[in-house]
Amino acid sequence: MNGGKLPTIRDVAARAGVSVMTVSRVANKQSWVSPATRAKVEKAIAELNYAPNATARALAGGDRRVALLYRSSTTSAYLGELLLGGMDEAARRHFHLVVEQCESGVPVEEVMARIVQARLSGVVMPPPLCDWDELIEALARQGVPAVMMAPDRVHTGLPVVAIDDGQAASDMTRHLIELGHRRIAFIRGNPRHRSSDRRLEGYRRTMAAQGLEVSEDYIVEGDFSYRSGLEAAERLLDLAVLPTAIFACNDDMAAAAITIAHQRQISVPAELSVCGFDDTPLAGAIWPALTTVRQPIRDMSRAAMTLLAGAIRGPGGESEGQALARLDYQIIRRQSDAVPPLHQERG
Amino acid sequence: MNGGKLPTIRDVAARAGVSVMTVSRVANKQSWVSPATRAKVEKAIAELNYAPNATARALAGGDRRVALLYRSSTTSAYLGELLLGGMDEAARRHFHLVVEQCESGVPVEEVMARIVQARLSGVVMPPPLCDWDELIEALARQGVPAVMMAPDRVHTGLPVVAIDDGQAASDMTRHLIELGHRRIAFIRGNPRHRSSDRRLEGYRRTMAAQGLEVSEDYIVEGDFSYRSGLEAAERLLDLAVLPTAIFACNDDMAAAAITIAHQRQISVPAELSVCGFDDTPLAGAIWPALTTVRQPIRDMSRAAMTLLAGAIRGPGGESEGQALARLDYQIIRRQSDAVPPLHQERG
DNA sequence: CGGAGCAATGGTAACGTTATCAGTCGCAGC
DNA sequence: GCTGCGACTGATAACGTTACCATTGCTCCG
Structure with missing residues (x-):
């Protein structure tokens, strides 16, 4: 194609005979593009096997980076599940998901500095971080959207995902x-x-x-x-x-x-x-x-990402009420329960 | 500072009275900068609380994205450990670590297309992916560096991290x-x-x-x-x-x-x-x-990232021989072993 | 004493996208 | 027929960094 390098939006534009902006609009399924033009562009995209560069997109656009905060005490299994759920939902929404360790020992200011410097647009807080009040307050002060996962108490105004x-x-x-x-x-x-x-x-x-x-x-x-x-x-x-x-x-x-x-x-x-x-x-x-x-941790993480997306776009906007996703738990029946011995009939 | 926004390299340059390039050099601990200038710049960085923008850095520079490939059959605990190890080593090296699902059901071409489109500079392959021969060959053909973790057999020429x-x-x-x-x-x-x-x-x-x-x-x-x-x-x-x-x-x-x-x-x-x-x-x-x-999965993941870094920088260069990191395992003694019953003395 | 060589800096063009604003074109209203 | 409007498209400037020369002053050698 153009020397072993991946096709850029410019290559597509040239091939389709339109401007880069039109390609960008098609790629983002945005605003008004005539069906004819759209078809041309889509053809060119398919032919070149073009995929937008996420990095450039992030730099030019709103730089959507969200973090999954975790404590070192989190079991790796739990963390893995969180990630598995969060990753693909984040990808679908053009978010970059980063993972950030966050100990309770360090002062809140330091954690906040890291969050600000990392240019995070939002954070997901699984337990037990979702109950670290000072951090929650600091995030609110800085206007960093946050979603709580299975918190112990419901913090008014913050989106929450949990089971009952x-x-x-x-x-x-x-x-x-x-x-x-x-x-x-x-x-x-x-x-x-x-x-x-x-x-x-x-x-x-x-x-x-x-x-x-x-x-x-x-x-x-x-x-x-x-x-x-x-x-x-x-x-x-x-x-x-x-x-x-x-x-x-x-x-x-x-x-x-x-x-x-x-x-x-x-x-x-x-x-x-x-x-x-x-x-x-x-x-x-x-x-x-x-x-x-069973708590559907993976789904909860996915839902948290969705809620976070809402909180980032409309800070305080959208629904005035508490954003809350209640997910379905499931009782997994295995072999550790049975009818009791000497079972007396009810009466 | 400059209107609620985070300081950029330009702000630092202005404050230190040097050019942006000098700041960039200091920030990357590079080449020749006089001690006096370095000090000035470092002072400005500290005062402004400046942190380089990873996105911009990725776009301008070599765009170092590496992926941790995994199969859906991977337990989340294993995945979590891999991540915990990989993440911080990747961060230290200014790599972006992404996680990519990679099933054996789909054709290799499709997997490769995803890898190329995602602009990955390298991949880490934990088991059982590290023994998927077709994928390994395809990666080699495309010149995508890969590191094997605990593979079943040693593929000549590819870096490997494993225990004995x-x-x-x-x-x-x-x-x-x-x-x-x-x-x-x-x-x-x-x-x-x-x-x-x-x-x-x-x-x-x-x-x-x-x-x-x-x-x-x-x-x-x-x-x-x-x-x-x-x-x-x-x-x-x-x-x-x-x-x-x-x-x-x-x-x-x-x-x-x-x-x-x-x-x-x-x-x-x-x-x-x-x-x-x-x-x-x-x-x-x-x-x-x-x-x-105990396999030190976290350390292995870290080591894999290090090896990958080497493979990315010098493709085929550096050491001509097989890059191999053999990590120390550990026997964890708990309560399930003891002296056998009716123990007869050795003879 | 002229220039080669080098350490130390600076200017500027990428990198690949999106935002913003400025067109262009066709057509209805006066 | 001019005006205005609405649908559509395009130029160009960001975004924040690094890469690649160019440009200083020097020192050192013949």
């Missing part, structure tokens, strides 16, 4: 009740995470709605870690009256509960059902595989 | 032997992956070196999946003379072996030691936690 934690916990609880369980214990997550509270609340609500009383002994503290799950499960299985099911606030703690059950020769799920939350890879890899709630 | 699979397997085998094991079984991975063969070979070599004969019954086929691990373990534990240790080619299959042992009331590690390979998150989350070999 309470409803999911409620559904799982109902599932266990329908299997015949009456003595269902609950392992809480880190009390600093409100999602933990919301899950607990969904559990409580449903137990109450079904007329089942919950002994406070059956609700034990955890902090989302495997280790805390071990302790919590030991406390529960030390009780005089054992629960027939344990519903843990995340998969790690559920896995820990299964481990303790194994140690005590309690068969799962025959004697004890165990359910988790999050559907981490772990859930499918342990034995028995964990029944759990 | 055979040596790692050998070390793990020796570890088990030193604990006192004599009947050590091996679960192979997918026969199409040469790394599986190399691990098997390391195991065989070490057994032989220690004068231990290996019954062919003790070497069973798997394909890296949990399910195949279940079947393999069942075959092994059906044998008349049980092994005292099982060394599986990856963690999923090792976890499966532990599951089968649990089902048969065989205590791990008291009656049976089980070891894996890869140190996936699973390894630390099951009970007993898995003793396994």
